[in-house]
Amino acid sequence: MAAADRTADVWGERTPFAGGGDWPARVDSHVEVPESAVERWVPSACVLCSNGCGLDIAVADGRIVGVRGHAHDRVNRGRLGPKGLYGWQANNSPDRLTRPLVRSDGELRETSWDEAMELVVSRSHELLETAGPLAFGFYTSGQLFAEEYYAQTKVARAGLGTPHLDGNTRLCTATAEWALIESFGCDGNPGSYTDIDVCDTLFLVGHNVAETQTVLWMRMLDRLRGPDRPRLVVVDPRPTPAAREADVWLPIRSGTNVALLNAVLHELIANGWVDEEFVRERTVGFPALERTVSQYPPERAAELCGVPAELIRDAARIVGTGERLVSTCLQGVYQSNQATAAAVQLDNVNLLRGMIGKPGCAVFQMNGQPTAENTRETGANGTLPAFRNFANDAHVDELAALWNVEPLTIPRWAPPTHALQIFRFAEEGSIRFLWITATNPAVSLPELRRIRAILSQRRLFVVVSDAFLTETAELADVVLPAALWGEKTGTYTNADRTVHLSEKAVDPPGEARSDFAVFLDYARRMGFSDRDGDPLLAFSTPEQAFEEFKLVTAGRPCDYSGLSYEKLRGSGGVQWPCNAEFPDGCERLYSDHRFPTHAEGCESYGHDLPSGAQNEPDEYRAHDPKGRAVLKAAEYVPSPELPADGYPLLLDTGRTVFHWHTRTKTGRTPELQRAAPEAWVELAPADAERLGVADGDLVAVESARGRIEAPARLTGIREGVVFVPFHYGYWDEPEGGEPNGRARAANELTTTRWDPVSKQPVFKTAAVRVVKVAGGDGAARVPAIASQERTR
């Protein structure tokens, strides 16, 4: 039964434990009927953040009626966060899409699956003949299951043969992927969440973990409240819950992460806090790194980053003298200026300290979404399936052989096209067919006026697969009603490589179908076949697709070959690689300090960090790191858009604990919607005073690209920085769809720019101004967490 209101008590009761101990179990559940009325519990994992907490779905009368955390799951030991506890209610929402829609005379009208799919297929055939495969683009998600991405990848890369398939993971974890590749040669987080159980030092950079990964924060908090509290250093411009717990909090100026991390590296070297043997034997690139960071003494970084040099020294001392260091970063790095360059410097911190591949020693390039890892593993985002290197002919030929397709079918002339470039090709008109699955670019991409204009073009045929009529679906030519989590079977993998199986608990509403079934149907209708004329998608169930995906991963770092649905059932999560060598999964990568950087195996030959220029294969081979990690240096380069005349403040967009993405699910969950009903604008008191703004006043935020209005909230945020949550679009506004009246989506303001290496959009540094619109009632309706002041 429902216990305490977990929107008021987000992290629940503490279960403190000492380093090296087992994290105690604590089972959280929220079920809307008496437990005796629950007919069955179906094993699954949460899909409302990247943590991937194991849970059981409660079913009664053919409906989902609740969830309960798995006590024995390695990720959460029974705990769930507020989104996980309450968010399942969106499945039962009365406004689910239940029938396909097609546009006729400007209006979307209901139709049959046959008619909708025939329309998609006839348009596809016509375009294939006249324009060829490069006129097709696919923009997918971090929310589907591995089997679905795998089917989609095969459709795009081998069926049609287009490089234009990317996930919205480009917005959340592309930098995680590329930072891991640049440093270690391949994607895949080296560490395990259990490293938190044994660490003595936590270094969190731009990672608002308490709100973005509540259960991971519970784990950290239970250590922080335990008898041997790890020391905690937090870098964040906002007084986040983690910042308030920190021993040292660095309220950094947005966009200066590289300068700060270079100063930390400077201090590690200057004070001899370097594992010299590890660096000498197991890394390359130290001399260049040393030369670069020698230019960043704390005093210089203090000026660039706007934090006292003494604080930087304190932070570096903690990071430099800990014996078991866990470092993490997320969107404060990935969606900010110099994303990959900064994320790589965090890798460098752990590499200089030799703190990797050992219990309590890890660097986590965190994920944003529950199945983002699978978008990356299956080749639906950035590289080819199973972390294959598009520029390595042997890798592509091997994939073509596994798929039994003509090797030149799979595009290999350039990296798979990234999301914003796909939209650029659609803008110029060379992409004419865009299929969007389980994501809402009309709210989540930068510079929304431009995105709406692109999606509204008559020459662009837009297909949207979604469970709800999102702002994006409103602009589509065809809308396909999708089954949600709990209504289909498949696997997904979290940020510490833990794979879960999520089994179908209930039927989808009406005629809604899984994306897996839809891709299969599309491939069949399109007549995609392999070289022997057999169907390209030779599977009909998710389990069969999983079995095929296992073959594609065998021998690669993300080796699934030892896994099966049977093995995953009731397992509490298994970490890849899982194969003959690691039959029960592998807790930590690189425990032998051998990294997958060999030219033959690596996922990419890497990039010049400042420009994004790709290294040539022979250039890489000439300096083959051969199993050593790569220390890559980067100079700090200021953001091209800095506060200037007219736009004196820096916009920081981000998340609240109560919502997920564009609120398609969480906005339909009463507890979560009540907790954070509308957008707000977070301001520092000094800035507010200058602007004559009081708490609760209605203010406008304006950039060169757009304008929004929302109530002001004064917090301990860094002066000069304005925070706006990006979750709020228009589907539940009276006018719906586009902002006909008062705009409130943060991405009206953001700029079209991306990191040169990871191609992740830069959401967090845009120049804006704030003006008062009207007096308020004295208190903005914003989540309590955002308004709490620093307590430590």
Next chain:
Amino acid sequence: MSKVGAALEELHRAEEALADEYVQVGERLAAEHEVWYACRRFGEQCRLHADAIRPFAASHEQPLPPAGIADGGTTTAPFWHKLAEALGRRPESGLLLLDSLRRLYLQAQEVSFHWIVAGQLAQATRDRELLAVVDELHRETLTQIKWLKTQVRQAAPQALVVGSVG
């Protein structure tokens, strides 16, 4: 003046010309966001290269024209920017991009040639300071070329292979 000075003047001229080209391409291709940002950065980098050559030219008594504008913009920039956004909605914009990359690539190769010459001269005249500058800055030019290759590989198929559609 000397032949060495003349070679440095050639290098200086080529860097300034490449800087101008980056600035102009950036403005004309403002709808290609990545190209726009990179061209701004590389344009500034070429100006810095040109400035770095000055003291060496001076020591060879080689006069150089006054320094170019360093902010990477021209008076016609807003006009080109608007035009680029309008043209950027036509499929032909891919061809314009390809042609711009071709010209940048050739000019960058010319700059690289002059750096090779400058490096050889530095060795032959035992000019350690020049040698150090050549080492560092030529590497940056080579990275520019690498970036141009990265761009052209993605742009060419899209510009040339996608058929026209009604």
